[in-house]
Amino acid sequence: xxxxxEHAGVSVGESVTEDATPQEAYAGSPDSATPVRLxxxxxxxxxxxxxxxxxxxxxxTAYKLSSNENxxxxxxxVLAAIDDAAATVNRYPDMAVTAxxxxxxxxxxxxxxxxxxxxxxxxxxxxxxxAACDAGDEVVFAWRSFEAYPIVTQLAGAKPVMVGLDEQxxxxxxxxFAAITDRTRVVLVCTPNNPTGPCxxxxxxxxxxxxxxxxxxxxxxxxxxxxxxxxxxxxxLDVWRHRPNVVVLRTFSKAYGLAGLxxxxxxxxxxxAAALRKTATPFxxxxxxxxxxxxxxxxxxxxxxxxxxxxxxxDRVVQALADQGWTLPRSDANFVWFPLGAESxxxxxxxxxxxxxxxxxxxxxxxxxxxxxxxxxxLVEVAARFGAR
Ligand SMILES: Cc1ncc(COP(=O)(O)O)c(C=O)c1O
Numbered sequence: 001x002x003x004x005x006e007h008a009g010v011s012v013g014e015s016v017t018e019d020a021t022p023q024e025a026y027a028g029s030p031d032s033a034t035p036v037r038l039x040x041x042x043x044x045x046x047x048x049x050x051x052x053x054x055x056x057x058x059x060x061t062a063y064k065l066s067s068n069e070n071x072x073x074x075x076x077x078v079l080a081a082i083d084d085a086a087a088t089v090n091r092y093p094d095m096a097v098t099a100x101x102x103x104x105x106x107x108x109x110x111x112x113x114x115x116x117x118x119x120x121x122x123x124x125x126x127x128x129x130x131a132a133c134d135a136g137d138e139v140v141f142a143w144r145s146f147e148a149y150p151i152v153t154q155l156a157g158a159k160p161v162m163v164g165l166d167e168q169x170x171x172x173x174x175x176x177f178a179a180i181t182d183r184t185r186v187v188l189v190c191t192p193n194n195p196t197g198p199c200x201x202x203x204x205x206x207x208x209x210x211x212x213x214x215x216x217x218x219x220x221x222x223x224x225x226x227x228x229x230x231x232x233x234x235x236x237l238d239v240w241r242h243r244p245n246v247v248v249l250r251t252f253s254k255a256y257g258l259a260g261l262x263x264x265x266x267x268x269x270x271x272x273a274a275a276l277r278k279t280a281t282p283f284x285x286x287x288x289x290x291x292x293x294x295x296x297x298x299x300x301x302x303x304x305x306x307x308x309x310x311x312x313x314x315d316r317v318v319q320a321l322a323d324q325g326w327t328l329p330r331s332d333a334n335f336v337w338f339p340l341g342a343e344s345x346x347x348x349x350x351x352x353x354x355x356x357x358x359x360x361x362x363x364x365x366x367x368x369x370x371x372x373x374x375x376x377x378x379l380v381e382v383a384a385r386f387g388a389r
Pocket of ligand 1: 067068119120121122123146190194221223250251253259262263264
């Protein structure tokens with residue numbers, strides 16, 4: 001045993017007991033009973049459910065269309081940057097994320113002090129809610145929307161106030177305004193909305209923001225902004241520039257294809273951005289993620305060509321489904337929503353039989369990511385066999 005692998009008499013990789021399995025060696029209680037006092041809110045919170053991995057019957061290629069991931073692997077230039085950065089992972093990353101922040105500032109034409117990063121935009125969202133909410137405060141958002149919203153809210157000790165979507169699966173901003181009370185600290189606007197697809201429009205958001213109290217943070221979650229083609233859609237940064245209470249949330253996980261590296265950011269006015277840095281996990285955005293995100297911004301044209309092809313695939317799928325007679329909400333993201341109600345399980349099972357892993361939301365509907373061309377074509381076939389609704 002070399003000295004460097006020795007720690008407290010146990011070498012790395014060596015088990016303390018000789019013959020026991022880890023389960024036998026574990027002295028704790030196997031059930032959920034514990035004398036430890038945990039926060040009561042945890043028992044009421046749903047677990048975050050990640051998209052299931054791909055699975056398929058024998059002989060069929062499996063496709064994972066359940067997490068809105070980008071089907072393309074990293075570009076060679078991004079892979080080379082990752083490779084180089086891997087050689088220095090014995091060091092902590094730059095905690096201030098200086099180079100990526102400067103590169104983002106240049107790309108977005110905003111001051112660097114207005115950018116706050118985190119380990120994926122879901123972490124930045126957590127930073128926002130933790131920065132704005134004390135126990136008992138309220139966070140207003142549409143429902144259904146991104147399933148992390150109620151979890152992040154409850155973990156902060158705040159109360160989720162969920163406002164139903166309209167019949168086109170769009171935000172009802174009037175109803176969301178009516179839901180604002182003197183306890184409201186944050187409003188989340190998801191555009192395009194995950195999992196249903198439509199965008200909020202610029203004019204309706206501006207009218208909403210004219211009425212919302214200026215001390216309430218309004219988050220414009222633009223995780224899928226690169227896929228938007230609706231000419232009336234919100235342009236978050238334009239809104240942000242003249243609204244001190246607006247925060248724009250973006251991610252490298254979707255269009256940029258870096259979901260596995262966990263990096264996202266907010267554009268916020270300086271006092272809010274500073275608060276988001278205070279509530280971040282120190283050294284959260286790792287050094288490999290930082291250089292990969294910079295390399296991706298440098299390769300924007302190549303990545304954008306991929307986004308264009310995914311948008312073309314989305315349009316092809318949407319047109320094929322419309323030709324079959326399906327009436328689905330408009331999607332401006334990299335997924336389509338089947339609002340199937342009680343038939344959601346049957347559709348999800350039909351997709352699974354064809355080797356497509358999709359995302360079912362109880363009895364609300366099924367969300368299917370636009371992925372590889374073959375996977376998309378198979379979805380169209382499954383939908384044809386299932387019959388249009
Ligand atoms: C609307 C929305 N916001 C934020 C996120 C979080 O993405 P990430 O944490 O990978 O940046 C997602 C991921 O699915 C999303 O759909």
